Amino acid sequence: MTKASAPGKIILFGEHAVVYGRPALAVPVTQVHADVEVSDSSRPGIWIDAPDINVHAELNTFPSDHPIASVIHNFLFLSRVSSFPNLEIKIASTVPVASGLGSGAAVTVALVRALSLHLHHSMTDEEVNAFAYEIEKLHHGTPSGIDNTVVTYAKPVYFIKGETIEIFKAGQPFTIVIGYTGVSALTKESVADVRYLWRNDKSRWETMFDKAGEISFTARRAIEAGKSEVLGELMNENHALLQKLTVSSKELDLLVEAAWDAGATGAKLSGGGRGGNMIALVQTERSEDVASALMSAGAKRTLITTIS
Ligand code: PMV
Numbered sequence: 001m002t003k004a005s006a007p008g009k010i011i012l013f014g015e016h017a018v019v020y021g022r023p024a025l026a027v028p029v030t031q032v033h034a035d036v037e038v039s040d041s042s043r044p045g046i047w048i049d050a051p052d053i054n055v056h057a058e059l060n061t062f063p064s065d066h067p068i069a070s071v072i073h074n075f076l077f078l079s080r081v082s083s084f085p086n087l088e089i090k091i092a093s094t095v096p097v098a099s100g101l102g103s104g105a106a107v108t109v110a111l112v113r114a115l116s117l118h119l120h121h122s123m124t125d126e127e128v129n130a131f132a133y134e135i136e137k138l139h140h141g142t143p144s145g146i147d148n149t150v151v152t153y154a155k156p157v158y159f160i161k162g163e164t165i166e167i168f169k170a171g172q173p174f175t176i177v178i179g180y181t182g183v184s185a186l187t188k189e190s191v192a193d194v195r196y197l198w199r200n201d202k203s204r205w206e207t208m209f210d211k212a213g214e215i216s217f218t219a220r221r222a223i224e225a226g227k228s229e230v231l232g233e234l235m236n237e238n239h240a241l242l243q244k245l246t247v248s249s250k251e252l253d254l255l256v257e258a259a260w261d262a263g264a265t266g267a268k269l270s271g272g273g274r275g276g277n278m279i280a281l282v283q284t285e286r287s288e289d290v291a292s293a294l295m296s297a298g299a300k301r302t303l304i305t306t307i308s
Pocket of ligand 1: 143
């Protein structure tokens with residue numbers, strides 16, 4: 001039997017602007033993860049057991065564009081296996097689905113790693129990342145590639161589309177609280193809406209994207225220098241830009257304000273927006289208070305994570 005895992009992720013700065021070539025920062029969230037086990041089977045076919053999404057079926061019964069089936073088909077094509085092996089594949093994931101924590105990328109990365117190990121088709125991280133990016137494109141339109149990158153490398157990433165991946169380290173650990181609005185919103189749609197705005201007034205939105213890019217740049221330096229106290233203000237500025245881009249929502253703004261009121265140093269939406277998650281920078285000892293203030297303000301779930 002062969003096992004592989006991949007973590008969730010959260011974007012700290014620069015979402016949306018990253019689609020237009022500006023830098024963004026994202027970090028792995030290791031409290032949640034996708035875990036895959038692949039074993040040989042005496043039963044003919046490739047059987048997939050994914051109880052979290054109520055799936056127990058043979059590969060050929062899946063629609064070919066099903067996210068799990070597309071990973072397996074693409075892998076078998078890529079690895080040029082001559083005859084289909086008989087396999088049992090177990091997929092379990094604690095990454096909440098469609099909530100900006102990278103659930104799709106986590107399953108893809110864990111699955112392709114488990115398959116490549118089990119079928120002796122070795123893949124470098126770079127290859128896994130490129131593979132996962134192709135899968136993201138199938139399901140999400142025009143993704144920047146930040147999700148698959150953070151999930152593959154499982155390290156904090158300073159990401160610029162199409163450029164060499166830069167992994168960075170925090171000079172001092174810092175804590176963020178992630179609050180889930182309970183509203184599932186499609187990133188594909190908010191990305192398309194931003195594109196519509198941009199097409200109609202490129203110079204205005206390019207200026208905004210530049211500002212978001214500068215925020216990511218400054219934030220990375222601050223994190224590396226261990227000066228996380230300045231990140232709060234940068235989060236607030238980034239949130240204001242995202243509001244102008246129309247990707248915030250009533251629920252997100254409410255949680256951001258609740259975080260401020262409970263003593264967070266800064267807060268912003270994270271990811272595609274319109275729903276999904278927000279994040280708040282907190283002093284570690286305030287994290288529980290901020291998390292419960294978020295729950296009282298309507299969050300459906302919170303996660304406290306330390307970036308080190
Ligand atoms: O919704 P998430 O967490 O997958 O993040 C999307 C980030 C965007 O910048 C809006 C899109 C992208 O592909 O980078």
